[in-house]
Amino acid sequence: MSTSAAFLQLHHGIQKFLWAEGWEELRDVQELAIPLILPGHQDVIVAASTAAGKTEAAFLPALTHLLNQDPPGLIVYISPLKALINDQFGRLDRLCEDLEVPVWPWHGDVGSSSKARFLRGPSGVLLITPESLEAMLCNRGTSIAGLFHRLTFFVIDELHAFIGSERGKQLQSLMHRIERVLARRVPRIGLSATLGDMALAAQFLRTDGKAAVVDAPSGGASWKILVKGFEEKIPADGVPKKNAPESERAPLAIGAHLFKVLRGSNNLVFPNSRREVERYTHLLNQACEEAKLPNEFWPHHGSLSKEIRYETEAALKQKEHPATAICTNTLELGIDIGAVRSVAQIGAPPSVASLRQRLGRSGRRKGESAILRGYVIEDELDDASSLDTSLRLDTVQTTAAISLALENWFEPPATHGAHLSTLVQQLLSAIAQYGGLHASQAYGLLCGADAPFSEVSKDAFAELLRHLGQSEILIQDSSGLLLHGRLGDKFVNHYSFYAAFSTDEEFRIVTAGKTLGTLPVSQMLTPGQRILFGGRTWLVEEIDEPHKTIHVAAAKGGAPPLFNGGGGRVHTRVRQRMRELYRSTDPVPFLDPTAQQFLDQGRSAYHQYQLDERVLVDQGGHALLMTWLGDAANEGLACLLASKRIQAYSNRLGVEITKAGKSLQEVEDHLADLASEPAAPLDELLAHAENLTREKWDWLLSPSLLRLTYASSNIDIDEAMEWLRHTYQGTQ
Template structure:
């Protein structure tokens, strides 16, 4: 490494450590990042594939800079997951021990004694979650400036996981509040493997200043992809089998295939919900029992106890026995579980970015390919098959995601959104931090130029304060100082306050005094019922409602608990690629014969229905507007129709419109009228919409602010209006019946 200028810039003790660890050379991402980070005078984003050395690219220069400071410096590493903090502690502790730099993990599982020691002498490397950082600002108030006075860097890991979310807006606010207390900017380093638009990511990291960027593309190693198709035949009497655990045939068949091809190696299996994690873990381990093979399949999702999750992570890390995790996105992020041979995706991937992140876990050993196995399930075609079944939507959407993945495209970060829910939380938190704030001070701190909520106007902020005052969330003393009201005080003093995101109230599942995890209360169960949890079957013996505890005992048989699913919002580019695939004729090399048959059947239906030229389809009591747009634009069109008294909702094929006696031509004329007029205001658009509360504190907002925050995150009115003005204008001027293909007869 003597020829490396970046290596020579590192502290000699770090150089010695790297030599002792057998490093032959720095990786490209480290060579490029070290000179940018080392001076400690700018913000930097480091984007590179999984296992490319991003963590070292940040910490080697950050630690070198820290060691050059006359006072004891502090690096604050912020992670979205406690498990990532535990991993980074293991990676950094040995290096930092040689440097005599202390490493402090800080989250809900860390003892109060360890936290007190850090507070007494805050130096070294602090590994913390946003929630714990929030609690620190709330509870330590005006001592924040002293606690963090020697901070040299903020390192934000898995940056993409924060962008566009309530938690991300919370993080922006926390960093801004700390910097305000310090009276200076602290350099921010963002780490990520999946960033669709670096400029948007830079805007998120620091909206008002330039951000240096290190973007190292994937080395382009060999990638092997196979998508297998499985068909659910109709049950007796014509009842559909899909999503019915008692009659489904495809999941056991998928489990048998995975059991055959994954045994003997480490892998990750991603179903699309916690329910499916439990189902497939149970099916796979049942096959282990039937063949008298050791257990190789382990569950991992957010409702399991940390002990069960750690057990899965430990099984993946050890090399004596093969292990495969059946998991949700909890193992999508950068938890160090070592290299896995392959990744399996059951069902449509939530997004292209998610698929890329998951696939990055495979092929990490030199010379080994990355392997992706996809599994799609379609219902059999018969006279009762609906339009989605005839078009084979799951197969085509999966193919579209893989097609875009191969072109190195993935969804850009969603940096927009009013995020009033998080503003409520940050306002309450800031009042706790300072012991009260004047309204003008609160606005300057949170909503002025360069503040995290700078898009919020003074009028909107004043309306928020009035609403919170009316509901006793806030109160004002005789001097005008904002304080917590009777209800607000209870909110802030509850342990759940520090999280910006909402979570269902859950019941603890306990067996013989040992906590197994939690089950959402919205999916209630009863004594005597058998459920799958943690990949095993349990008999519910007792439900203790006052203490929200379900007591279980080991049993055989059972059905997966009804966890909520977790599908992502679909981007317009994905839907447009689906349309392109329908219009193509050739085979896709990554589909097996059954999946290719599904695709051929979907293409045939697309051609038979002339969907290349048709915009509206008659589906009996409703019409389907085929837009090939993403969910945000489709929802905007549905809201435009609802504002005119027409029932409508966004769907997978476009917008589903209730006809209520209207002919298709009437609906088409209505849509053309909507497109020819000026776009309505948010209040007009959502005047008749209900159930808009999505985020944790949305219920505390006025109706006007609720409509505004919902629209900013869920509706793309510009894209919707552009589509209406162009597509429908072309359709009505170029093709009118009979050549338009529109019909009032059901398909």
């Protein structure tokens, strides 16, 4: 490594450590990142594939910079996961011990004595979650200047996991608030394997978007991909067909195949829900018992206790026995679980970025390929099959996602949300930090020109303050100082306050006083909408928001929309690729014969329904608007139609429109009218929408602010209007 200019810039203690560890050369991402980070005067984004050495690319120069200071400074590493902090502590502690740099893990499982030692001498490397950093600002407001006096870098790991989320907006605000106390800019280093648009990622890292970017060539493993299709013999009403043996059920067949191909190696299996994690873990454990073999299959999801999750992680890390984790996205991020032979995806992945992140866990040994096994389930076809069944949506969406990942495309970061829920939290937190703030001070701190909520107007902020005052969240003393009200004080002093995100809340589905079950709700609902639950179609009669209950009645006739129960929101590029697949006649090399048959059946249905020419499909009492747009634009179209008092709902195929006695031509006329006029104001578009509360503090927003924050994150009116004008006026 003596010929490496980047290596020669590192602190001699780090050079000595790397020689002792047997490093023969720096990786590409490290060669590129070290000279950018080392001076400590700019923000830097380090993007490279999983296991490419991003962590070292950040810490080798950051530690060199820290050690060149007298006295040494402080690096704050921020992680989305406590488990990732524990991993990084193990990786950094050996290096930093030789350098005599203390490393401080700080989260809820770390003992108070360790935290007390850091507070007495805040230097070295602090590994912390946003929630723990929030608690520090809330509870130690007067000490923040002293604690972070020597802060030299923020290092944000898994940057993509924060972008577009309430937690990400919280993180932006926390870093900004610390910089305001220090009255100086602290360089920020963002690390990620999946960033679709570097300019947007840089804008998330800091509002001016002026970060230097290291976009290292992947140089990673080749991919081996096979998608297997399984036909479900049980029809949509949930009643098994006569003489259909239990072994023919698709999940059982998938479980049997997983057992056959995964035994004896370490793997990750990603179903698309916690319920499915439990199902496949049970099937695979049962297969081990029947074969009289030790268990090799372990569950991992957010509802499990930390002890069970740690047990699974430990099983994957140890070398003596093979282990496979059946997991949700909890193992999608960079927790060190050792070498994984392959990744299995059951059903369409939540997003292309998620698929790419998951596949990056495989093929990390030199010379090994990354292996992806996909599994798709489609209902068997008969004369009564609906359009969505006939189009084989899961197969086509999975194929589209894989093909886009192979082209190295993934969804661009979502940076446009207002995130007013988190603004409520940050306002209460800042008041705790400073012991009170005047309204102008609070607005300048959180919504000023360089602040994370800079798009919030003074009028909207004033409306927020008024509403929080009416709700006893805030009070104002005689001098105009904002203080916590009775309820605000209660909330801020509870440990649950520090998280910007809410735990998953599910709505009970009730009919005639009988609870059918619970369902996570992730899209706008209105009475009159139909949903699928328990294999049946139900009509939404009433939404009881305070009691998280949806009252339904059995629905008759028509093709029900697919109901989004917590899956990922689909991008327009994915739907456009799906349409390209339908239009093509080419076989797809990574599909097995059954999956290829599903694709061929979908193509046949596409042409049978003339979907290349038809935009509107008559389905009896409903018309289906085939947009091939993403969920945000489809929901925008549904809102535009609702403003004309036409019931419409976004679904996987586009927008479902209730005809209410209208002819198809009359529906077309309404769409043409919408295309010829400006979009209605937001309040009008969402006037009849219910169940817009999504985030933790949304319930404290006024109706107009709630509509604003929901629309900013979930609805794309501009794309919807562009599509309408192009389709019905022939203009771009």
